[in-house]
Amino acid sequence: MTPRRKTRRVDVGGIGIGGDAPVAIQSMTSTYTYDIDATVAQIRALARAGADLVRVAVPDRRDTQALPSILEQSPCPIIADVHFHYERALEAIEAGVHKIRLNPGNIQDRGQVNRVIDACKERSIPIRVGANEGGIVERKDKDARAVEKAALDRDYHGEIVRIMSDKIEEYLRIFEARDFHDVVLSAKSIDAVITIDAYRAISERFDYPLHLGVTHAGPPETGRIRSVAALGTLLAEGIGDTIRISYAADPVYEAEDAKELLCSLGLKLRTEPELIACPTCGRIEIDLIKLVGEVRRKLADIKVPVKVAVMGCVVNGPGEAEGADVAIFAGKGKGIIYVQGEQTRTVAEADMLAALYDECVAFAARVERGEAKLHSGDVTIRPPDPLPRRDGSIPLTVSSPD
Numbered sequence: 508m509t510p511r512r513k514t515r516r517v518d519v520g521g522i523g524i525g526g527d528a529p530v531a532i533q534s535m536t537s538t539y540t541y542d543i544d545a546t547v548a549q550i551r552a553l554a555r556a557g558a559d560l561v562r563v564a565v566p567d568r569r570d571t572q573a574l575p576s577i578l579e580q581s582p583c584p585i586i587a588d589v590h591f592h593y594e595r596a597l598e599a600i601e602a603g604v605h606k607i608r609l610n611p612g613n614i615q616d617r618g619q620v621n622r623v624i625d626a627c628k629e630r631s632i633p634i635r636v637g638a639n640e641g642g643i644v645e646r647k648d649k650d651a652r653a654v655e656k657a658a659l660d661r662d663y664h665g666e667i668v669r670i671m672s673d674k675i676e677e678y679l680r681i682f683e684a685r686d687f688h689d690v691v692l693s694a695k696s697i698d699a700v701i702t703i704d705a706y707r708a709i710s711e712r713f714d715y716p717l718h719l720g721v722t723h724a725g726p727p728e729t730g731r732i733r734s735v736a737a738l739g740t741l742l743a744e745g746i747g748d749t750i751r752i753s754y755a756a757d758p759v760y761e762a763e764d765a766k767e768l769l770c771s772l773g774l775k776l777r778t779e780p781e782l783i784a785c786p787t788c789g790r791i792e793i794d795l796i797k798l799v800g801e802v803r804r805k806l807a808d809i810k811v812p813v814k815v816a817v818m819g820c821v822v823n824g825p826g827e828a829e830g831a832d833v834a835i836f837a838g839k840g841k842g843i844i845y846v847q848g849e850q851t852r853t854v855a856e857a858d859m860l861a862a863l864y865d866e867c868v869a870f871a872a873r874v875e876r877g878e879a880k881l882h883s884g885d886v887t888i889r890p891p892d893p894l895p896r897r898d899g900s901i902p903l904t905v906s907s908p909d
């Protein structure tokens with residue numbers, strides 16, 4: 508991992524973006540913002556799932572009118588997403604939002620953009636300025652458009668990255684002319700490689716904090732891969748101060764996946780259980796995939812980062828689960844549970860989920876009382892005698908199919 512690149516720091520309702528602040532997780536509600544109850548419920552769900560900041564769309568006056576009530580009930584800072592109407596930005600600022608997302612290219616009148624900048628400056632509200640790949644090519648000046656189109660025909664990848672980076676500089680001039688520097692930059696593309704190169708380019712060129720994201724990533728099944736490929740690469744290079752993973756799905760998945768990505772890269776401390784599970788192979792003798800899903804859901808209410816392993820056999824499972832605080836090795840209708848290397852009990856298949864959960868709860872309580880230490884480095888799980896297979900044969904130790 509490359510150390511985090513130093514950027515300016517902005518403050519969004521008490522959450523830092525850039526500088527030494529941890530990478531912040533963002534998501535966006537999919538409700539109509541004027542539906543206050545639904546929007547607040549989704550903001551709370553997102554905050555529970557790990558979002559530090561939540562953005563809401565404010566296309567209409569009735570949306571900005573809902574903001575005071577939403578802000579009063581929100582557990583985290585709120586960002587107003589403004590597209591074409593500068594009045595919505597002014598209303599959102601007046602309502603007390605903590606950040607504005609604004610694309611100066613979408614607002615024709617420079618005087619209107621300046622009014623928003625001045626209102627944000629007066630209240631120390633940061634603005635995110637984005638140059639997304641879609642629609643970034645010049646629209647107003649026909650000659651400039653023709654030149655850009657010709658360049659894109661020659662080298663789409665290189666030229667689109669250059670155009671995105673130049674467009675950000677053009678926008679920044681508007682903000683800097685008014686001595687406004689509480690800016691966060693973004694340069695999203697639907698393409699992971701363009702996203703990586705665009706952010707590399709703007710991180711070389713500017714020291715403003717960066718909001719990472721892949722735009723229109725699609726449903727979680729495919730968008731997850733595309734987003735992690737782009738954001739994971741950039742974060743590992745030390746680029747990125749806040750991230751939004753975006754899916755065509757319930758936004759709770761966005762916050763959950765963003766949190767897992769940051770935890771996996773060591774950019775965020777785990778506060779909840781970490782689940783290890785074997786990849787399954789022809790040696791399993793229970794429905795391990797079902798059990799893993801059930802364990803994952805059940806562990807969600809434990810707020811201690813216990814490392815839990817669910818393994819399909821007692822042959823290779825113990826070696827692969829080494830370091831786990833609580834582990835279960837399943838086979839032939841039975842499961843053997845270990846807590847930090849000590850075998851605690853053997854349970855029937857039907858009782859595996861409840862017994863494993865009980866052991867996790869008990870272990871988490873011991874950690875909270877200071878009686879046990881998480882991930883104690885010297886945990887070695889010694890395999891028990893292999894359980895015979897259904898046909899009575901004893902399985903041999905073989906190498907893992909990982």
Ligand code: SF4
Nearest residue numbers: 785787788819820824
């Ligand atoms: S050998 Fe590995 S993958 Fe196969 S069941 Fe055992 S723990 Fe799971």
